[in-house]
Amino acid sequence: MATLSEEAKSVIAEIHPGYVATADKNGRPNVSAKGSYRVLDDQHILFADVNSPRTIANLQENPQVSAIVLDPATRRSCRVWGRATVLSAGELLDQVNAGLAARNMSAKHVVVIDVDEFAVS
Numbered sequence: 001m002a003t004l005s006e007e008a009k010s011v012i013a014e015i016h017p018g019y020v021a022t023a024d025k026n027g028r029p030n031v032s033a034k035g036s037y038r039v040l041d042d043q044h045i046l047f048a049d050v051n052s053p054r055t056i057a058n059l060q061e062n063p064q065v066s067a068i069v070l071d072p073a074t075r076r077s078c079r080v081w082g083r084a085t086v087l088s089a090g091e092l093l094d095q096v097n098a099g100l101a102a103r104n105m106s107a108k109h110v111v112v113i114d115v116d117e118f119a120v121s
Helices: 006-014 053-061 091-103
Strands: 018-023 029-034 038-041 044-049 064-071 076-087 109-120
Touching: 006 038, 006 064, 006 076, 006 109, 018 053, 029 053, 044 091, 053 076, 053 109, 064 109, 091 109
Parallel strands: none
Antiparallel strands: 018 029, 018 064, 038 044, 044 109, 064 076, 076 109
C-alpha cells in the first residue's frame, strides 16, 4: 500500500468533482463522477455512493479501481490506483451521511479505496 504525500492529500481535498473508473468481472468499463472524494488517512481515500448502482455492482465483482481529481484550468491533478471496499453500514457511513445531510443527500454506501499507487501532476 502506498502512503499519500501531503501534496496528493491537498489536491484530493481541494478539487471536486473527481471521477472513478471501474470494470465488471468481464472487463466492461464504467466511469462515474464523484463530488465526495476525501482523504480518510495516509493510505486510504473514500467517496460516497449517492446513486451509482453500476459502480457499486462493478466493485462488488472486481474491486480494482482508478480515481482522478483534475482541475482543467490549472491542470493540477491526482490519480489513484487501488482496491475498493464497499461499506453498507457503520460509523463511517453515518459520518458521511451527516456531512451530506446539509445538501439534502444521503449515501447508500461508502467506498474506501486502499491506495496502491498515486501520481500528482
